[in-house]
Amino acid sequence: MTTMTLPVIGAALPVDALPEYRDWLFDKDRDLEVQSFHDPELLRGDGWRDVAERARDLLAGFNGRLGIHGPFVGLSLNAPDPDVRAIVTRRLMTGLDACGVLDARQMVVHSPYTTWDHHNLDGHPGVRDDVIAQVHATLASVVRRAEDQGVTLVMENIEDVDPAERLRLVDSFGSDALKLSIDTGHAHYAHGITRAGPVDHFVRAAGAGLAHVHLQDADGYADRHWAIGRGTIRWHEVFRALADLPQRPHLVLELRDVADVRPSMRWLEAHGLGQ
Template structure:
């Protein structure tokens, strides 16, 4: 069995710390500098050039995290949807310029939704249609750019919501992402299924994984092993997962410790 190499989601200023580790084995890399509204809505040309220079010599899998603040893909207001789509188009242009393979989008589904699907019988259908209308032209642009949009669980309590949505939209450039910390937080707070069930439910549509640990109270983005997640069965499941998605550490602090954390997780992937 070939053990997948774990990479990192990062900002440009972390490249000095992680460049050799990432580049020596062409590990997966996710660029996250283009998320903030003040950046994606402004002139990104200088930052884009900096990243193009920084990536010279990297030949591993690569993606970007798309913008998400205030950009609900189920927004029913068509004028606001136009702005949401414009932000995504610009992010896709950046992804293309950086030769990215994926772009992360945030799921719109919440605990409130799951509690009210019966209370409001048309709610789920309405959300799905709004997301399909919003993402339709974005997906065509993504296909032209060779970028896969991966829909990441955020406040989701049911893995079925995102799976059913991408089945409805049925576009080859729309797949699933699982964030381990988000899934465990939903499990702790809302009684959602455990993290491993989010991974298994995604099946062959799983195209991306964020690895992070939490304490069950907030979205900590701690290094795996510093929170409550049981990583051994999780990594065993990922080693056997039929999709074999890129695995990226998405931690908030102590980026200098990422290589050590990755080595521990890769050891677990081998069954040790």
């Protein structure tokens, strides 16, 4: 594989880190995910708008694919309480407001499936359908607005054990405005702790529905967000599975320490996996 065919890797960054990485982002029109729209206090008022406008100004002239991480702290997509669902929907609509300011075309949302769900969805008749119905009650209006706005929501695995459950949920909406996201560290945690398949199996299970990937390394025990190469993920298999996809999902380094972006890129480049 030559350098010209290697996937171009981007990053998930808070707004405060954009000046430091601006030249790196612009040099290859890298994928960017702005990660400053999760603080509940910021989302309750209009503070998010100042953050979005600052990001927009810092990214003037940017030609890469742009997304944000949507609100997620304490927000469950399958809350059974209608009052709670209304709050979750409102927060996600604020995320779409931020996308509008930035002209962002993707927004990450979190999967509702837990480890508990994996072991209990078949415990009583209709539980699996109930989860899907509750997510529709929360997300249907958000998906419709995303369609109108030209934004794709991408649903990230969190505790997911069986990737087919999330695929079934996403497919139930029948909308191109809702696709799949994979977080490699979350998948590796599920592999190590809950006996889920390895990360490359998550990629292959997502197939043509995969639109976004968080790249982070981990040890299969916890959600580490380490620099690539520090953990135990089989990266060559992951990138082989990505190369077999019929589409090119957003690929962003999502690291606990943004200073690890450049060391991660050096590792990927040295192993002939990305540029």
